[in-house]
Amino acid sequence: MVPSLVKLCAKEVVSDHSSSPCWLSWVPRELYGPLLEAAFTGCRPLAVGELVQRWPERTLKVGGRRKPGQSPPNRLCIQALLLAVVRGLSDQRCALQVLDLCGLQGDEGGMGDPMGGWSLTVALCTMVVQASAGAQRALKRERERERKRFLAMEREKDVVKRERGQRKTRVGEVGRGGEEVSTDGGELGRNEREGVGSPGIPGEEEQVMGIRRKMERERKREGTGTGGEGTRKESEEMDLDSDVVVHVRADLFVNARSWERVRVALGTVGPLKLQCRYLRVEELSVSSIRALLDLLPRHSLQGVDIRYSSLGVAGFAQLLPQLSTFPALNSLRLHYCNLDFRRDQPGQDGTLKDLSLGLAQLQQLRCLSLTALRLPGHLRMLLSSLPQPLEVLELPYLSLSPADLAYLSFSQHASTLQQLDLSENRLDEIALPSVRRLLSHASSSMQHLCLSGCGLTDGLLGALLPSLRCCKALKSLGLALNPLSMAGLLDLVRTAVKMPSLRQLLYPNPLEDYQPGLPDLPSSAQLLDWPLDEPMEVHATSSQLNRVLTESGRSDLFLTCDLLNYDKDWVD
Structure with a gap:
């Protein structure tokens, strides 16, 4: 993509920090965005700080979804951004009111030193x-x-009072001596009795009372009281x-x-x-x-992601009523949180009922991800209580039973699913009809599907390929760690090139690429740990698959067997 003239000029402007006093004084507000983007791209933290400190707009958004190959901002630039926000609080030129950093973070230790x-x-x-x-x-x-x-006004007020008193004394002495009495004394006395200030100091008491009221408001804000807790808390907020x-x-x-x-x-x-x-x-x-x-x-x-926390079923049930108080919550993810429904524990039926009632209160939930929670036979209890159909459902390592898959294929969620992850759930001849029926119902909505480590052999995958081909909106497909031969893998790729919407395929290494000694039907764990053959053999497999792509003219389909670096969101 050819960069625009504005981007090229912005890159040149921020490259020399010594010239910033010149261009910062006249640059129009419309160019602050391109200049800041160029400062982030070129890793110019000083320019980032100067631009943010005098940001002319009400909102500044940094982060969000990055384009393929685009690295997150450098750590030094982010630190400069945060320091500039604090400095901008006292800078009259800064109009910033909302700083949006959602999606800014990168991977620790990644390329370019991201934060x-x-x-x-x-x-x-x-x-x-x-x-x-x-x-x-x-x-x-x-x-x-x-x-x-x-205090200065109080002292000045005391001085005025003393002067008034001295003047009244002099007037009284003159009156007793038979001289003409000035009318100033009577006027002064009348003004003092009526509480009116002297003409020389108008509104002093009003100024004092204004300062007092302000200080009283500050003390009341800091103080804590009792009674009317709900109303007081709202007013304090x-x-x-x-x-x-x-x-x-x-x-x-x-x-x-x-x-x-x-x-x-x-x-x-x-x-x-x-x-x-x-x-x-x-x-x-x-x-x-x-x-x-x-x-x-x-x-x-909008979303909560809980990982490696020993919640237990009871702990999860306690969190759900609290989560229901967030009206915009649409995503809930639990990964390795020690929820095991296979154990017979006293009171578990009541806890499961509480769990179902709690899930029913999540009115806006559209994404549910449960990893390694051991839920065989309980999927109906969880999903049937949700008030709205799900768009994202991730259920890896859940030991799903054929009954669970059968329920899912007929549930309200089947026709709305855009993303489904059934990784590491064994799919055999009994479960396969339910999976095919599920894909049939989701054929118009499914965009991302992951069936890695599901034990799919050549025969099982061959029976599933017609259903996969019917998924007209499918963008990414993950099938890693399945025991496929080279022939089965070629059938998979030939089917994939006939799916116009598919942009990414995570394929498994064929059994022929592994070193000798692998069992006839290896598990996903064995495929993950077993060493591959010489790199030349792996390269030969990649060449055969790329040849299929070339012959079909599908240059827009990306094939990979790299499970660790696979990113389904890349196609979006």
């Missing part, structure tokens, strides 16, 4: 706390100045929002090391307010997760 989700979360929390501390220091200085002005200068939207990544820092930042009152779009937590207890959810603004949270 990962955990590091970005810690940096954001530090920024919020520092901005609040700076605002508190500025408020103390302002209060001290007001106190000094108040309104007061706190009125003090916010910039709302910061981001995806937060919280674990045991950063939990306390995030908790402090979310509870901090100051000019920056942190809002969370997607919350990812790892290795946190149920009580910590609940405490964190209590601090999040209700209207902004």
Whole structure:
């Protein structure tokens, strides 16, 4: 793609930091966006800071979905951005009110030194706390100045009173001596009795009372009282929002090391307010997760991702009523959270009922991802209680039974699914008809399908290929770690090239590419650990598959066997 003239000029302008005082003084607001993009692309943190500190628009969005091959912003540029936001709070040229950093984080240690989700979360929390501390220091200085002005006015008022008293004394002495009495004394007395200030100092008392009222309001805001808890909490939230200068939207990544820092930042009152779009937590207890959810603004949270936390069925049931209080929540992901329904435990039936009732309260849920939760025979109980049909359903490592797949193929979700992951669930001759029926119902909506590690042999995959070919909207297909021969793999690719919408295929290494000794029907774990043959054999397989692509004229279809770097979102 040929870059535009504006992008080329912006790249040249930000390349020389010594010239920034010249162009910053006259650059129009319409060019701030291209200049900032060029500063991020060229890794110019000083230019990033200067542009953000005087940002002319109300909203600044950095992040979001990146184009293929586009790397996330450099760590130094992100740090410069956050520092500039704090400096911009006292810069009259800065009009920033909303900073949107959703989707900004990259992979820790990736190319170009990006800032990962955990590091970005810690940096954001530090920024919020520092901005609040700076605002508190500025408020103390302002209060001290007001106190000094108040004392000065009080002293001036005492001086005026003493002068009035001396004048009244002189007038009285003159009157007793028989001289003419000035009318100033009577007027002064009348003014003093009626509480009217002297003509020389109009409105002094009003100024004093204004300062007093302001200081009283500040003391009431800081103080805590009792009674009327609900009304007082709402009014306090309104007061706190009125003090916010910039709302910061981001995806937060919280674990045991950063939990306390995030908790402090979310509870901090100051000019920056942190809002969370997607919350990812790892290795946190149920009580910590609940405490964190209590601090999040209700209207902004759209997704929750809980990983490696020993929730248990009971803990998950406790979280659901709290999650239902977030009206925009549409995504819920649980990965390795120790939910095992195969064990017979006392009171489990009641807990399962609570779980079903809790899921029924998630009115906007469209994405549900459950990894390694051991749910054989309970899929109907979970999915049938959802009030809306799902668009994304990920069920890897769930030990699904044929009855579960049969329910799914007839459920309300079958015709609306856009993304389905059934990886590592054994698909045999009994389960295959349900899978084919499910694909038939989802043929017009399914865009991403993953059946990796499902034990699909040449025969099973051959029976499934006609159903796959009917999926007219399918963009990506994952079939890694299935025991296919070279002949079965070629049949798969020949079918794939006849699917116009398909853009990415994750195929398994054929059995012929493995070193000798592999069992006749190896499991996915064995295929993952077993060493491959010489690189020449693997290259020969890739050449045969690419030849099929060339003969079909499908240059837009990407074939890969790299399971670790496979990204289904690349096609979007």
